[in-house]
Amino acid sequence: MQGAASGPGTDQTDSAEQQKNYRYAINTLFTLLEDAYPLKFKRAFPAEEDLNRAKRVWFQSLKEFHPRRIVKAAQKALDTSKFFPDLSDIRELCKLRYDEVGLKEPLQAYYEACYAPVQSRDYHWSHIAVYLAAKQTGWMTLRSEEQRIALPIFERNYEIICNRVLDGEDIEADIFQGLEDTRNKEAVRLADEQAEQALRQQMEKQGIDPDAGRDAFIKMRKQLTGK
Structure with missing residues (x-):
């Protein structure tokens, strides 16, 4: 495949191996489509330049997925698609579906x-x-x-x-847990904001100004949230 970059890697060896795997996946994808839909494939990619450009575009869109999954998506497209599958169809088939691999939601x-x-x-x-x-x-x-x-x-x-x-x-x-800590803190922050907003509305209904009666606001928050 011309013009394809490699996926993420830890060193040059990994990068080269990943690039090889992605090249294989994208080339296999297009070969399967060509074999299954020869006339539609020719109309979609009439010239070699069109095909190479499409491979580069499809690679950039699909590189978030494992090469093995790209090939599986192409094979599944042939089994399930009534029409010539486009890039969005292949992307959708690449996404994780828990029930397909015997997993719970x-x-x-x-x-x-x-x-x-x-x-x-x-x-x-x-x-x-x-x-x-x-x-x-x-x-x-x-x-x-x-x-x-x-x-x-x-x-x-x-x-x-x-x-x-x-x-x-x-x-x-x-x-890797770095992002987990961020997500956890963000979830707590959003939950606290929602709780405080609800508390402010409750105090306003009771005729208490949350800003003027800050001590009352803090006291009520402690009673309701334990914080």
Whole structure:
């Protein structure tokens, strides 16, 4: 494939290998489309220049997905599409669908993790991904934090692990936690803002000026939120 850049890599060897894998995936994608829809393919890409330009554009749009998933999406498109699939169709087929790989939706998995009687790998989990996401999130977080706080953290970990399942990668590798802390703090901040807004409205209904009666506002907030 001409003009394609490589996906993210940690060194030159990884970058070269990833570039090779993406080249293979994109070329395979277009070969499958050409074999399945020869006339439509020729009309869509009448010249070699058109085909190479399309490969570069499709690569840029699809490089967020694992090369293996791109090939699978192309194969699935041939089985499910009545018409010549375009880039948006392939992108949609690349996205994670939990039920297709025998996984629960995030909220169902979250409840399974929260209410599991044991925290052991040997428990009869619906899928090991639920256990791994719960372990990565932290059992204490799942059991002690409100859903509005714990669910976004669990959901992020679960999605990462489920994507690894789909891509055939190591599902037990550590998950980078830097973004999780940011998400957690942001979730808390938004929840606090919503709670404070509701409290202000409640005080106004009672004829209390939240700004003038700051002491009363703080006292009521402590009573209602414990903060």
